[in-house]
Amino acid sequence: AGDCLTLYLSDETLDGFMGEKTVKKTTIRFDVIYEDEKILLVNKPAGVIVHPDKDNKDNTLTDMLLYYLYTKGEYATDKTSTFTPSICNRLDRNTSGLVVCAKDLRTAQEVNEALREHQVEKHYKTIVKGRLTAPGVLTAYHVKHDDNTVQIFSHAVPNSKKIITAYTPVQYSDAFTLLDITLITGKSHQIRASLQDIRHPIVGDPKYGDKQTNDWFAKKFNVHAQLLHAEQIMFTTDTFYLNGKFFCAQLPNVFSNIVHYLF
Secondary structure (H helix, E strand, C coil): CCCCCCCCCCHHHHHHHCCCCCCCCCCCCCEEEEECCCEEEEEECCCCCCCCCCCCCCCCHHHHHHHHHHHCCCCCCCCCCCCCCEECCCCCCCCEEEEEEECCHHHHHHHHHHHHCCCEEEEEEEEEECCCCCCEEEEEEEEECCCCCEEEECCCCCCCEEEEEEEEEEEECCCEEEEEEEECCCCCCHHHHHHHHCCCCECCCCCCCCHHHHHHHHHHHCCCCCCEEEEEEEECCCCCCCCCCEEECCCCHHHHHHHHHHC
């Protein structure tokens, strides 16, 4: 604090920072849940990756959002444009549900700050193997490995981070339970790995699920990914203009049909 940092950059370097941007033409596969001049909330379908990675360069949710805003005239690609609309929260490729996109820098900063300070209440719906009849809170320690898998521990270990996941049964049978999940913290694969750790894996989850259960759902419903949906978001910070506003994304049809069949 108090230090003054001065950067000396050549005109050539600055021109490189301010180059023309490109927008990839792509098919829009999301539903708009809420939109104003500052923010965009969409319902991402399962199967769409949020950001490009080494194996998936095109047709990302980022591409779709930028193309959507570009066609509306809300995103300029010339050198005068200093901010690219950005996604503030991420979901796994095969998790569906609410994703927040900030259209300007100030909104991005405010949303990211709210997420860091746990001032965004997030609820998920999922179906798990087994019967759960009472609410619970899972407190554990999370380690992410280089192969993008997560391991859960009951106590702190080197490089672990504390995670807290709350759940409430909504409907249940002897074999399966529909859960409402509240994320108190938010780490990669937190919900999926935590539920596997208590022996109630998510139906359809290829990484943390039960193979026999997954095989049955694949044959019966053509489900090949986790039944996990980011259903609700509410901002709970007094300084944000959407404080107290509640947003909800409808369950995918296949998820809804399975709920009706099982319960």
